[in-house]
Amino acid sequence: MYQHKIRTVIVEDEPAARKALISYLQKYCPQVEVTGVAENGNEGIALIKEQQPQLVFLDVEMPFANAFDVLDACKDQSFHTIFVTAFTEYAIKALNMSAAYYLLKPVDIEELILAVHKVTEAIQQQQYFNHNQFVVHNLHHQAEQQLVLPTIEGFDVIPVRDVVRLRGNGNFTNVHTTAGREFMVCRFLKHFEGLLPPHFLRIHKSHIVNKNFIKSYHKGAGGSVMLTDGTELEVSNSYKEHLLLHFK
Numbered sequence: 617m618y619q620h621k622i623r624t625v626i627v628e629d630e631p632a633a634r635k636a637l638i639s640y641l642q643k644y645c646p647q648v649e650v651t652g653v654a655e656n657g658n659e660g661i662a663l664i665k666e667q668q669p670q671l672v673f674l675d676v677e678m679p680f681a682n683a684f685d686v687l688d689a690c691k692d693q694s695f696h697t698i699f700v701t702a703f704t705e706y707a708i709k710a711l712n713m714s715a716a717y718y719l720l721k722p723v724d725i726e727e728l729i730l731a732v733h734k735v736t737e738a739i740q741q742q743q744y745f746n747h748n749q750f751v752v753h754n755l756h757h758q759a760e761q762q763l764v765l766p767t768i769e770g771f772d773v774i775p776v777r778d779v780v781r782l783r784g785n786g787n788f789t790n791v792h793t794t795a796g797r798e799f800m801v802c803r804f805l806k807h808f809e810g811l812l813p814p815h816f817l818r819i820h821k822s823h824i825v826n827k828n829f830i831k832s833y834h835k836g837a838g839g840s841v842m843l844t845d846g847t848e849l850e851v852s853n854s855y856k857e858h859l860l861l862h863f864k
Contacts, residue, residue: 621649622732622739625667627660627686628653628675628700633721637673637700640725645732657681661689669695671735676701687748696735697748712811714750715764715771761813765791765801772799780829780845782808784822794829796845819859820852827862 624641628634634653641648652667654660658680664672674697676683683699699718701707711718717731750764750773761776774793783790784805791799809818815827819841832842838853851859 622647622671622736623667623669624648624650624671624673625652625654625660625663625669626650626673627657627663627678627683628673629656629678630675633675633700633723637723637728640723640728641732644725644729647736648732657683657686660686664690664693664695668693670739671696671698671732673698673700675699676704676707684752687752691749691752695748696738697751698731698735709811710751712807713761713763713776714747715766716747716751763791763812765799766803767799767801774799776813777828779812779816780826780843781847781849782816782824792845792847794845815862817855817859817862819855820850823849825849833859833863 638650652663654663657678672695674683676699699711702721719727750762762773763776765772778794780792780794789801789803789805791801816824817827818824829844830841831844834840838851838856840848840850842848
């Protein structure tokens with residue numbers, strides 16, 4: 617049981633959403649203490665700087681300053697963030713790449729409890745890994761996007777351009793990089809399929825490859841690809857046409 621209340625502020629421009637979130641937290645997340653509420657991004661920046669919270673519930677789209685403007689303005693402060701957002705593919709991709717916690721509107725109570733539980737665990741274990749800076753980076757620097765990989769030991773951060781291939785391994789994914797490093801990530805392979813840029817191609821139920829590192833293709837029922845690091849991977853017949861279209 618968490619002994620101290622988690623100092624929390626809510627930055628949300630919709631009155632009904634604010635009211636619902638406060639009510640849910642009071643009823644289902646007793647370890648959280650809401651110490652302040654802001655109705656737009658600019659108010660949120662001032663509130664965060666004033667109160668130095670441990671946790672911020674942050675709406676993604678708001679008047680005057682959106683969530684990423686708020687994080688940019690508060691980049692020198694360390695706090696956990698749970699983003700609250702209506703679905704936008706652009707924002708969700710940045711949040712997923714940064715391994716950030718987020719809730720889709722309308723907020724699901726079970727998802728809220730799970731997100732707060734994860735933050736509570738991180739605070740208890742004194743994990744101060746700051747996802748916020750990577751969210752901002754991935755939104756502002758698409759050509760230099762970084763991928764935050766949740767591993768068994770914690771987190772690793774690698775540039776997306778350095779990822780050569782990904783291999784499904786049951787409930788995990790093995791990520792291979794240009795430096796010859798391999799990371800075992802606590803995510804299914806499918807998690808990365810819609811997350812990575814278009815030059816990452818699914819060629820098999822167990823493999824996603826970076827098109828930039830494909831050296832050659834060899835014909836067959838599905839065929840196989842040879843990568844620049846010497847790795848040869850089977851291409852499933854069902855993915856063959858999709859692969860070849862990228863090289864026409």
